[in-house]
Amino acid sequence: MVEPRHASAPPEIAIDVSGLSKSFGGRTVVENLSMQVRRGSIYGFLGPNGSGKTTTIRMLCGLLTPDSGQGTCLGYDIRRDADRIKLRVGYMTQRFSLYQDLSVRENLEFVARLYGMARPRTAARDMIRRLGLDGREEQLAGELSGGWKQRLALGACTLPGPDLLLLDEPTAGVDPKARREFWNEIHALAAEGLTVLVSTHYMDEAERCHEIAYIAYGKLLAHGTVEQVIAQSALTTYTVTGADLNGLSAELANKDGVDMVAPFGNSLHVSGRDAAALETSIAPYRARDGIAWQKSEPSLEDVFIELMGRSKDNFR
Template structure:
């Protein structure tokens, strides 16, 4: 294993407020590391420290072999950063934006590199279009292109797909996976739980703390114990009330018009749930067992009374 990010007890306070609270983890070369959490959880603050842009209050972090405190400049040269409010010149064509960043990074053979990036990110057909007129997904690809110009070994992407349509998000993740296959380490934040499935490991931030860290599969196994059932074809609010009060049911969450019902190990089976509903006058429910999603993991972590401790 080749550790490229190593973080120990990283802490950042703003006055009395602790935005990042003794966070520790490491990331291996080529890994796609997802950093998840609600708004205000401390994701961007962590990234800004790891990119050498914000000094930690306490703790240490090594990024690409450099200490973020002592060698912030070397860190910045080794990494690419696409911030949450990544700025592109909206009135310039795509190619001009890349050329601008190529100049800023003092890249050798900038023309050649810009051409490579246009091809790598499927931006060739957009090269002469005005950046401000691009659809959101294309604009985000251009942002990623700018962050990759100087061939960084690690890229930090802060909510790169926020507000982008689902098809473009899938395209973007295809690019992220191909970068990782070629050895670039990707540190990415998102609040789309479905996207987090693409990450090899996930760190879950809750109120500045790293509440959980593992592969998506292990998180589901460890943090969503028992079994999950999906209940559909029945009034959602009424069934929720009925099932929430049932013995052995740990949690009931609405997902659209359906419910996800989590039961304790050894708890009720699908027919038991159905019976409970029909006794309450709610007949015709369709109930099937499902795998937990990362959304379920997140809910279990955010409210630990419904997590493993309660099972």
């Protein structure tokens, strides 16, 4: 018999929390966080190391009890129904956590039996086929490359049919081709109704998410679609090309109105939140010979770097 679910959140909302806070050893790791995640969406969490991303994700799905705040995950109360939530969650960590000395097939069959699936061999065989692991069934997991290990770990996490998938920097150390194939599969799973929470440092991965949240030292500073987060930043950005960009970067770094200076290939991105102050500071450099200034749309990486700089100052 399926237990009745908490009815406070609309059915299209997978996660609905408010006022979540968590401290460890007197240090606040997450402070007064509120957010919603829609079912079938891929929600990305960005932020510096130690910013509270993993703690936030664990509280959202009942794996960690908040000190204060409330909410629901998959219709269940995150405080009262944590054990029920855990049964519906798949969790893929950075570190490969399957048995290195078992084959691909044996690992998947073991997971299927662990979850009491009726036909473990069939379930493992279907997952092998879905993830393109055909021909590698009898290969030991420890002998797989990083990309294939990642694919196997994803198969093990999703084999029991969870409603929510947690990915903690899942593609660290994986080549670009394997990363792209991994994300293609994540989007296919989301299209089937799976909700995905993922922490990442890669901008191209953040841009593959339906929505993103930027967390720094326990505080949610920005969230929404990539387009919304860029718009909310209110950054004015210039792309600068020409000679001695390194010298120009050093000159601009501490000017009023210049919130970010960062090299991008053969160009320099110069951004500021106060457009008037930025224009005043860069005016003397606009006519410099051998340098071209082009006003441009800020990238997600521009916003990320600017938020990191601001967060560091707040933390200090």
